Amino acid sequence: MWRRTEELKPASPGATAAEPAATTANSNSPAAPAVATPAEITTTPVPAVPAPPAITAASAPEKAATINEVSTIGPGLKIRGDITGSCHLIIEGEASGKIHLANGRVTVGATGRVNADIEAPEISVEGNVQGNLQARDNLRLGSASNVQGSVLTPRIRIEDGARLRGKVEMTRPGQAADSAGGKTSTATPATATSLVKTEIPKAAIVGAPRS
Amino acid sequence: MDWSAKQRPNSTATARAPVKPGPESAVPAAANMRVSNGLKEFLWLISDSGQGKILDLGAVFQSTVMFFIEKGFRLSTEDLLRSWKEFLHAEEENLRNTPVGDGNGRVSQGMLAGKFLDTALQYPEDHFHGVLAWDLFDYLDAELLPRVMERLYTVMRPGGAVLASFHSRAPERFNRYKVVDSQTLELVPTPTLAVHARVFQNREILDIFGKFRSSKTFVGRDQVREALLLK
Numbered sequence A: 001m002w003r004r005t006e007e008l009k010p011a012s013p014g015a016t017a018a019e020p021a022a023t024t025a026n027s028n029s030p031a032a033p034a035v036a037t038p039a040e041i042t043t044t045p046v047p048a049v050p051a052p053p054a055i056t057a058a059s060a061p062e063k064a065a066t067i068n069e070v071s072t073i074g075p076g077l078k079i080r081g082d083i084t085g086s087c088h089l090i091i092e093g094e095a096s097g098k099i100h101l102a103n104g105r106v107t108v109g110a111t112g113r114v115n116a117d118i119e120a121p122e123i124s125v126e127g128n129v130q131g132n133l134q135a136r137d138n139l140r141l142g143s144a145s146n147v148q149g150s151v152l153t154p155r156i157r158i159e160d161g162a163r164l165r166g167k168v169e170m171t172r173p174g175q176a177a178d179s180a181g182g183k184t185s186t187a188t189p190a191t192a193t194s195l196v197k198t199e200i201p202k203a204a205i206v207g208a209p210r211s
Numbered sequence B: 001m002d003w004s005a006k007q008r009p010n011s012t013a014t015a016r017a018p019v020k021p022g023p024e025s026a027v028p029a030a031a032n033m034r035v036s037n038g039l040k041e042f043l044w045l046i047s048d049s050g051q052g053k054i055l056d057l058g059a060v061f062q063s064t065v066m067f068f069i070e071k072g073f074r075l076s077t078e079d080l081l082r083s084w085k086e087f088l089h090a091e092e093e094n095l096r097n098t099p100v101g102d103g104n105g106r107v108s109q110g111m112l113a114g115k116f117l118d119t120a121l122q123y124p125e126d127h128f129h130g131v132l133a134w135d136l137f138d139y140l141d142a143e144l145l146p147r148v149m150e151r152l153y154t155v156m157r158p159g160g161a162v163l164a165s166f167h168s169r170a171p172e173r174f175n176r177y178k179v180v181d182s183q184t185l186e187l188v189p190t191p192t193l194a195v196h197a198r199v200f201q202n203r204e205i206l207d208i209f210g211k212f213r214s215s216k217t218f219v220g221r222d223q224v225r226e227a228l229l230l231k
Helices: A060-066 B037-049 B062-070 B080-097 B109-116 B144-155 B202-208
Strands: A070-073 A078-086 A088-091 A094-103 A105-108 A113-125 A128-130 A133-141 A146-148 A151-153 A156-158 A163-170 B033-035 B053-056 B074-077 B128-133 B156-167 B175-181 B184-189 B213-219 B224-230
Touching: A088 A094, A094 A105, A156 A163, A156 B062, A163 B062, B037 B128, B037 B156, B037 B213, B037 B224, B062 B074, B062 B175, B080 B109, B109 B144, B144 B156, B144 B202, B202 B213, B202 B224
Parallel strands: A070 A088, A078 A094, A088 A105, A094 A113, A105 A113, A113 A128, A113 A133, A128 A146, A133 A151, A133 A156, A146 A163, A151 A163, B053 B074, B053 B128, B128 B156
Antiparallel strands: A163 B074, B033 B184, B156 B224, B175 B184, B213 B224
């Protein structure tokens, strides 16, 4: 269930999209009970909201850190369409389409099933994802994650038990991924010598190639 | 590139010449570590490929991914054995749910293998410079194995190298392999994913890699054979 009003726009005219009425501004309370019926939500398309201005690569992680609004797609919910915005997003239900967050973190929970390309500064996966992942800052594949798609990120953490069927490419930290159609294969991966002096959190297993 | 003609400086070794074990790795010896001279040779063979593309057919591990990324390679992973077992499980469920007598009850292993490969190992032709397959081929069903080899041959570039391991006797446990450094692997005990299908003799290994050119075989202290073959 949405816990915060989310910017949604239909993938195409006539396509189904999440209903704004299904969202509630409740960003600080615990997650509300999931909708009992797992039926897909079909709603009136919402006028497209202009995308937030593009942020610089350097400021992306900082802005992501300051975001404290969280939206949740709870278990039992199915969302079809494009999801955009600037907040943290937790997916415990099902989502298909495309997910693009200018700021914030996308978390696919253990019960989450996503059939979409995901683009966000931070991505964390514990559930199932079928689609390409582009994380501008860092990406984590949890021990129960199952990803089918390419991974493009400057830092990656893969826990034992994770499943990945696809390729892994590394970018420079903060580098905006090529979002045109999610063409991760066209993005130029950094070579082993192209990354220098990356500020790497000691606690994290990171993926920035050494200089 | 003609890798078969590639030689190290001050070396007269041929592609088929036996290789003495290299110097011990800097990684401390441990029960779950093994020296892999095959990996060392594999890396040497693909070292000229620039940002070469590697396909790891085992489980994905952080250390393996970072090892190859840091060396400038591009890595793709596909846990083929696990996918195959899950595919078989799904097919079995489908059969259970199929009403008796609707004509779909008879499914051969060959049909299953063909159906599996409709979705597995889907890569462009001549795409990969190297393929890693530890504990894979001697776990695959007899009908699937030759088809997988055919597909691998297709997706590999001419001159590309396959590094595969084969047990000399049925293993006591099922392991996954992490790359620790250029000649050290960490064995990660894993709940048995598949039963060891058979022990291949050396000649049989060459047979299943029919189209490939034989390069070298390395035998570890644990009697695991590493075969390095070239397309």
